Amino acid sequence: xxxxxxxxxxxxxxxxxxxxxxxxxxxxxxxxxxxxxxxxxxxxxxxxxxxxxxxxxxxxxxxxxxxxxxxxxxxxxxxxxxxxxxxxxxxxxxxxxxxxxxxxxxxxxxxxxxxxxxxxxxxxxxxxxxxxxxxxxxxxxxxxxxxxxxxx
Amino acid sequence: xxxxxxxxxxxxxxxxxxxxxxxxxxxxxxxxxxxxxxxxxxxxxxxxxxxxxxxxxxxxxxxxxxxxxxxxxxxxxxxxxxxxxxxxxxxxxxxxxxxxxxxxxxxxxxxxxxxxxxxxxxxxxxxxxxxxxxxxxxxxxxxxxxxxxxxxxxxxxxxxxxxx
Numbered sequence: 052x053x054x055x056x057x058x059x060x061x062x063x064x065x066x067x068x069x070x071x072x073x074x075x076x077x078x079x080x081x082x083x084x085x086x087x088x089x090x091x092x093x094x095x096x097x098x099x100x101x102x103x104x105x106x107x108x109x110x111x112x113x114x115x116x117x118x119x120x121x122x123x124x125x126x127x128x129x130x131x132x133x134x135x136x137x138x139x140x141x142x143x144x145x146x147x148x149x150x151x152x153x154x155x156x157x158x159x160x161x162x163x164x165x166x167x168x169x170x171x172x173x174x175x176x177x178x179x180x181x182x183x184x185x186x187x188x189x190x191x192x193x194x195x196x197x198x199x200x201x202x203x
Numbered sequence: 204x205x206x207x208x209x210x211x212x213x214x215x216x217x218x219x220x221x222x223x224x225x226x227x228x229x230x231x232x233x234x235x236x237x238x239x240x241x242x243x244x245x246x247x248x249x250x251x252x253x254x255x256x257x258x259x260x261x262x263x264x265x266x267x268x269x270x271x272x273x274x275x276x277x278x279x280x281x282x283x284x285x286x287x288x289x290x291x292x293x294x295x296x297x298x299x300x301x302x303x304x305x306x307x308x309x310x311x312x313x314x315x316x317x318x319x320x321x322x323x324x325x326x327x328x329x330x331x332x333x334x335x336x337x338x339x340x341x342x343x344x345x346x347x348x349x350x351x352x353x354x355x356x357x358x359x360x361x362x363x364x365x366x367x
Contacts, residue, residue, distance in 0.1 A: 057359065058210075058356055058358050059208050059209055059357055060207070060361075061210050061212045062209035062210060062211055062212060062223070062225070062232060063212045063213065064212075064213060064231075064232065064234075064238075066231075066238045066239065066242070067211065067213045067214065067235075067238070067253055068213050070238070070242070070246075070249060070250050071254070071257065073250060074250055074254055078250075078254070079254060082254040082255055083258050083262065086255065086258045086259070086263050086269070087262065089268065089269075090263045090266055090268070093266065118285075119287075119288075121268040122268060122269060122285040123255060123258075123263070123268070123269050123285070124255075
């Protein structure tokens with residue numbers, strides 16, 4: 052094995068990508084939201100100057116329950132979110148005030164080009180000869196929004 | 204054990220780099236073996252684990268709150284990915300702050316198992332990751348391995364051999 056290499060070799064796993072591609076967009080969003088809510092909640096608890104134990108006391112729960120809430124696996128009910136918001140003295144919406152990101156595993160770029168006969172002779176500054184559109188789509192649920200659409 | 208640290212492309216992102224190990228003569232990582240061994244019986248759980256790891260890599264970073272810490276020796280970074288009470292699979296890893304994780308193997312933690320020492324398979328997997336952590340710590344101390352300028356990637360000699 053080579054001993055002088057610098058950064059680690061990149062390894063692409065067919066097993067990982069196969070399982071990621073099986074995941075629906077809804078499942079991805081659920082995982083992402085649970086983890087981001089948990090991360091943001093930890094930040095809010097820290098910003099309030101509370102330890103996990105002190106926060107547990109405020110919401111009248113065992114610290115082990117708080118560990119579960121912060122693990123990024125917990126499916127919060129609206130009631131629990133209200134209790135948390137009251138304990139931290141923030142609006143409920145604040146618990147979701149993080150930048151939403153969506154991880155897309157597969158992107159398909161479709162480029163189509165249509166050549167049209169110029170309405171006016173070449174050489175005219177009003178020439179219109181090409182329509183090009185770009186689209187992004189995920190493998191599971193196409194997000195068919197035009198990135199850009201222009202006529203030159 | 205001779206092995207090499209590799210970066211898992213699908214899981215790494217701007218928030219955390221996700222690594223695993225390939226043993227000499229093998230084509231799969233320890234994490235791939237973990238998937239292969241358990242995907243038949245625990246497909247949903249494995250998918251959930253992979254998606255959480257990817258989320259850490261791309262969005263949240265490997266925050267301590269997502270792990271069950273202190274599974275190894277004090278300060279060695281060995282931990283397990285947090286598993287819900289109704290889930291069985293336990294995955295061992297080494298966490299380097301929020302910016303890097305090295306994934307090992309794991310297995311089902313049956314009800315009644317309090318610690319990895321109570322289960323043969325978990326003992327084997329936990330001891331493997333503890334030993335890897337020890338090797339990496341020594342290399343970091345010796346300066347053979349170092350963190351990249353942005354502090355999120357391991358660099359240097361990432362191949363390990365028994366004969367050193």
